[in-house]
Amino acid sequence: MIKGNLNSIDNHRYLDEKIIDIIKVVKKRLVENDDCGHYSIIGDKAFFFVVDDHTQLLAERRCEIHKRYIDVQILLAGHECFGYSLEPFLSISEDCLLEKDVAFSEDIVDEKFTCLQAGDFVVFDTLQPHRPLVAVDNPMPVKKAVVKIDKSLI
Template identity: 35%
Template sequence: MIIGNIEHLDLVPYLPEKLRQAIETVKQQVNDKTDNGRYVIDEDNVFYMVSETLSRTQEVGQYEYHAKYIDIQIVLSGQEGMAVSTLPPHTEVIEDRLVNGDIAFVKAPNEETLFVLQPNDFVIFYPHEVHKPLCIVAGKAEKIRKVVVKVAID
């Protein structure tokens, strides 16, 4: 997992060039007028989705992980709580959609850490890193506008 801010990529000098380029592309292409939807950068190798979603309690959210794609999540507006766990992701799979959707949902681990992403913050999850997005911050649900970039690992 890597955390940073899209306006200060110089503070993440170890960021792989392919991921840096994907973030730079989003910075150039996405603005307040960009419609929700899927946008292609390099066919199925690199693409992103713009969405607006209401945050939810940690109890309602589900832990997930991916196998084929690196997941770059960039907050455009709102505050997004992101729960993570360093425990193995395969403890108990609740729903496996890895073949058709590159996502699997797992039972919540006993230990979790919540951090908050502000506008222009990003977090990068490598395959099999368990995370629970869209968590409420400070007990209040709010609309979160974000971009999720998918970068194929092969």
């Protein structure tokens, strides 16, 4: 997991240059239009969608992984926490990797948390367990851009 802010993306030294370039494209396009919807960057190799969503209490959120796509989440409005682990799942309770590039588990090991404010982003590599949309204090509406980058591009 790597955390950053859109205002300092040029100074980020822990991210692959291709990921930085794609985040910059998304940042520019969000300035032009942040309407909810699906937006292509490089066909199905890199795209993003903007959503209005709602955080929930920790117990209501499931941990997930992705196999094909690196997951970049940019918070546009609100506050959101993410659970994450550097250890793999012990088991998978729902496997939708082939159909939707997502699998879920209740068996997350050594979960840590990071919280985002508007303008912050977080990057999860493929197969890295993470739990999005966790409420900071109380559940609240959030708006965010979710960027998907095919691992083959990196």
